[in-house]
Amino acid sequence: MGVAVVTGASSGIGEATARRLAADGFDVYVGARREERVRRLAESIGGRWAPLDVSDPSSVDRFCDGVASCRVLVNNAGGALGLDRIEDADERDWLAMYQVNVLGTLRMTRRLLGQMEASGNGHVVTVGSIAAYEAYVGGAGYNAAKFAERALTRVLRLELLGRPVRVTEIDPGMVETEFSTVRFRGDAERASAVYNGVTPLSAEDVAECVSFAVTRPPHVNIDTLVVLARDQAGAATVHRS
């Protein structure tokens, strides 16, 4: 199946995707900032790992220097910080979200595109969000980053037309991971309230979508795949029982 690089693999969707792609037969290369977690993951799936901070160009360079060949890149590293209204917005949060979700995706893609093209069947998968389509109160910083990441992905698809690299975005709604704990800076109560009365997606549900996209025959490009829990009909339209 070739080499699959997964960013942000120390938890949630990235970890589940790495496990799933290893089970699919990929030679998986994982990275994130929490080294101990990615090391343990790599050991358990027979993959390789290296520290990676996609917000830091030199870290991206060091990580990618160790990737001799690459067929699939899963740009998963990302997330949200805060749920502030625009009048209360903290620019540092906005910059951090732009760094990881947008520039991180740009840096990784730019660095590994040559290897993916050389494989003859490259594939860039970006984990976006329903927040890339729909604004919601308090979402502006994350909306802006995910809309921008989606713009990057759409442009990439156009620019790679005629070259042997597929481009897919998987856009989930609510997934129960560490996402909300990070967003609310460790406030476990506030994070768990996000999923009150809802059956959200699991990280494995999203990993399955990634697996589906990258295991289609080379002429099939899954362009976008929006996947929501049955209890969620829009970014902020959620049924709670």
Ligand code: NAP
């Ligand atoms: P998560 O459990 O918090 O995982 C986020 C991952 O990103 C972690 O492995 C984290 O690792 C990594 N990461 C964060 N900043 C990084 C950086 N600067 N460099 C490298 N890795 C970094 O959340 P998740 O739900 O799995 O999120 C994965 C992706 O799904 C994100 O892009 C998120 O925006 C998107 N998403 C999530 C949801 C949801 O409801 N959960 C919905 C739609 C989209 P380290 O902290 O160890 O670096």
